Amino acid sequence: MAATSNRGRTASPGQLPKRNLERTVKRLVAAAEVEFAARGFDGARTEAMARRARVNKRMLFYCFGSKQRLYREIVRRKLAARSRTLQQTPDELTPALLYWQQVVCSDGRAWRMMQWEALSNGRLVAERDRAQLMREVIERLRQRQAHRAIAPEFEPESLFIAVMALTVFPGAFPQLTRLVTGLNPRGPEFRAKWTAFLGALGERLSAANRPGRHRESARGKAPGHTTANGPTRPPGSRVADGCSAK
Amino acid sequence: MAATSNRGRTASPGQLPKRNLERTVKRLVAAAEVEFAARGFDGARTEAMARRARVNKRMLFYCFGSKQRLYREIVRRKLAARSRTLQQTPDELTPALLYWQQVVCSDGRAWRMMQWEALSNGRLVAERDRAQLMREVIERLRQRQAHRAIAPEFEPESLFIAVMALTVFPGAFPQLTRLVTGLNPRGPEFRAKWTAFLGALGERLSAANRPGRHRESARGKAPGHTTANGPTRPPGSRVADGCSAK
DNA sequence: CCGCCAATTAACCACCAGGTGAATTGCTTG
DNA sequence: CAAGCAATTCACCTGGTGGTTAATTGGCGG
Numbered sequence: 001m002a003a004t005s006n007r008g009r010t011a012s013p014g015q016l017p018k019r020n021l022e023r024t025v026k027r028l029v030a031a032a033e034v035e036f037a038a039r040g041f042d043g044a045r046t047e048a049m050a051r052r053a054r055v056n057k058r059m060l061f062y063c064f065g066s067k068q069r070l071y072r073e074i075v076r077r078k079l080a081a082r083s084r085t086l087q088q089t090p091d092e093l094t095p096a097l098l099y100w101q102q103v104v105c106s107d108g109r110a111w112r113m114m115q116w117e118a119l120s121n122g123r124l125v126a127e128r129d130r131a132q133l134m135r136e137v138i139e140r141l142r143q144r145q146a147h148r149a150i151a152p153e154f155e156p157e158s159l160f161i162a163v164m165a166l167t168v169f170p171g172a173f174p175q176l177t178r179l180v181t182g183l184n185p186r187g188p189e190f191r192a193k194w195t196a197f198l199g200a201l202g203e204r205l206s207a208a209n210r211p212g213r214h215r216e217s218a219r220g221k222a223p224g225h226t227t228a229n230g231p232t233r234p235p236g237s238r239v240a241d242g243c244s245a246k
Numbered sequence: 247m248a249a250t251s252n253r254g255r256t257a258s259p260g261q262l263p264k265r266n267l268e269r270t271v272k273r274l275v276a277a278a279e280v281e282f283a284a285r286g287f288d289g290a291r292t293e294a295m296a297r298r299a300r301v302n303k304r305m306l307f308y309c310f311g312s313k314q315r316l317y318r319e320i321v322r323r324k325l326a327a328r329s330r331t332l333q334q335t336p337d338e339l340t341p342a343l344l345y346w347q348q349v350v351c352s353d354g355r356a357w358r359m360m361q362w363e364a365l366s367n368g369r370l371v372a373e374r375d376r377a378q379l380m381r382e383v384i385e386r387l388r389q390r391q392a393h394r395a396i397a398p399e400f401e402p403e404s405l406f407i408a409v410m411a412l413t414v415f416p417g418a419f420p421q422l423t424r425l426v427t428g429l430n431p432r433g434p435e436f437r438a439k440w441t442a443f444l445g446a447l448g449e450r451l452s453a454a455n456r457p458g459r460h461r462e463s464a465r466g467k468a469p470g471h472t473t474a475n476g477p478t479r480p481p482g483s484r485v486a487d488g489c490s491a492k
Numbered sequence: 493c494c495g496c497c498a499a500t501t502a503a504c505c506a507c508c509a510g511g512t513g514a515a516t517t518g519c520t521t522g
Numbered sequence: 523c524a525a526g527c528a529a530t531t532c533a534c535c536t537g538g539t540g541g542t543t544a545a546t547t548g549g550c551g552g
Contacts, residue, residue: 019518019529040365042289046510056531061511115365118419119286119358127425134425151450157427158443164422165415166408172418173364176410179373179380181403197404204397205450265499265548292540302501307541 025063027053032060033074037109040116041071075125078110083133091144093151093159094202100167101198105191108171115172151205166201170194271309273299278306279320283355286362287317321371324356329379337390339397339405340448346413347444351437354417361418397451412447416440 031053035044046067050057064070085103090096104111117124124130141156154162170177170185177183183190277299281290292313296303310316331349336342350357363370370376387402396405416423416431423429429436 017519021529024529045508047508056529057510058512058531059529062529067510112365114419114422115361118421119361119365124421131425138426153446154443155439158439161416161423161426161440162412162443162447164419165411168419169411169415170407173360173410173414175364175370176360177407179377180384180407193401193404194407197400197408200399201408201451205447263549267499270499291538293538302499303540304501304542305499308499313540 021063024053024055024059027055028060028063028070029074029077031055032070033078033109036071036074036116037112041067041120072125075113078113079126079130081107082110083129086133086137087140089137089140089163091140092202093163093206094199096163097166097198097202098195100163101191101195104167105171105186108186111168111172154205166198267309270299270301270305273301274306274309274316275320275323277301278316279324279355282317282320282362283358287313287366318371321359324359325372325376327353328356329375332379332383333386335383335386337386337396338448339409339452340445342409343412343444343448344441346409347437347441350413350417351432354432357414357418400451412444 028049031049032044034052035049038044044067046060047057050060060067060070064073085107088099090099138156138160141160145152145156170190174185177185177190181190181193183193185191185194274295277295278290280298281295284290290313292306293303296306306313306316310319331353334345336345384402384406387396387406390396391398391402396402400408416436420431423431423436427436427439429439431437431440
């Protein structure tokens with residue numbers, strides 16, 4: 001889409017040319033992403049996108065044909081970027097939680113669009129690809145679980161949903177987070193608190209820590225293994241969650 | 247609001263009167279609740295509400311003055327109903343998780359409205375009352391924790407958010423749940439699966455099950471207390487989650 | 493039976509937002 | 523320099539929506 005056919009970019013050096021379709025498209029995409037994430041498909045105004053992109057509104061339809069197509073284009077791009085970060089999910093539970101927290105809060109717009117999508121109950125945009133992507137991630141989790149890196153009593157699918165839930169929720173329902181803690185969920189105070197919590201939670205859930213009723217596990221059996229949550233950092237050691245509050 | 251001043255309801259017996267403001271108001275509220283939950287404030291159409299209520303559109307403005315006021319009225323009612331269920335949260339972790347799952351899935355509309363609210367980034371409707379309510383719930387959790395009913399390494403605030411996250415997320419992001427599990431999050435299959443998961447999770451996290459590295463806890467100290475997850479049902483015993491898929 | 497007023501209805505309005513037709517203008521090429 | 527075409531602009535159309543004006547009607551008190 002987005003017929004980017006600017007002929008021989010001569011580009012008089014030093015002077016930005018007045019006409020440049022490629023640049024216009026890029027600006028429109030950026031502006032539209034902001035608008036769509038902020039207000040959803042129905043709430044987003046083409047006028048506002050154009051203004052934000054410093055471009056005539058007509059150009060939006062010239063480049064993309066319709067609001068719908070522009071939306072699909074943007075979702076497609078977002079998904080492409082997403083698939084990479086998804087597949088880099090760590091294999092241990094605690095690091096996975098912390099990794100996801102960082103990912104989620106570093107790309108709030110993508111998750112806001114997911115939330116709009118959740119409410120819009122329309123057809124998903126690239127359902128096939130996304131389902132495939134999810135299946136791969138789950139499959140990897142399942143293999144890891146077979147290798148004892150993950151507690152066996154939890155199905156990987158549920159575990160994955162739980163990881164998403166615990167990392168996505170505070171930012172997805174900021175009003176509830178604020179009502180409960182009095183903190184801004186995107187602010188550093190809450191993020192530190194939540195990181196610590198996720199760390200403690202992960203530690204409790206990682207494969208090495210079995211519930212107390214299996215009493216024999218506390219005694220024998222590879223003594224050095226009882227605390228062997230390998231890459232699991234203790235919750236105190238702050239993992240640099242370098243995501244700015246934007 | 248909603249000037250319900252129908253004079254002396256004579257109500258010819260057996261014959262429903264053609265004019266009845268009270269009834270009209272009730273119908274409008276019900277219809278508006280459905281519409282607002284389904285499409286959010288901006289997306290909801292007064293026309294559609296009126297049609298659903300089998301009432302002239304004008305009556306909406308006659309009764310409530312504006313879309314805004316009708317919305318506020320509905321939110322107020324929802325909150326009132328909500329506060330009761332909130333305060334009945336069980337004190338143990340596992341029952342709390344299961345209770346919340348039931349509550350959430352039995353009143354999907356309220357949570358959908360919360361989600362719309364989360365995205366609308368406007369002023370909250372009854373912020374004072376809601377913050378007060380939250381504070382009470384958290385305070386109760388804190389007291390329970392002091393009495394050892396809840397694992398002490400988790401702050402009650404974070405714990406509460408986690409409970410909400412784990413119960414609300416699957417229904418709030420149904421497309422993700424479906425992509426991961428292939429199941430409809432409101433369907434009985436997924437709910438059974440999720441209930442089992444929450445049960446197992448709660449068991450792992452309840453106060454009695456300490457991580458392996460606190461080795462001394464497995465030996466001395468009130469021997470009958472090590473497995474004392476009192477009302478915590480084992481995850482197998484299905485708690486009847488009698489919420490229909492609507 | 494009549495008058496009165498609340499409940500209800502029909503028609504209407506102003507406005508906004510997506511989308512379009514057609515003119516305009518700046519590069520680029522011959 | 524002139525032609526030609528792509529990139530950009532301007533004015534406009536259309537449908538739908540919240541909200542309103544004014545007419546109508548049903549039921550109750552007198």
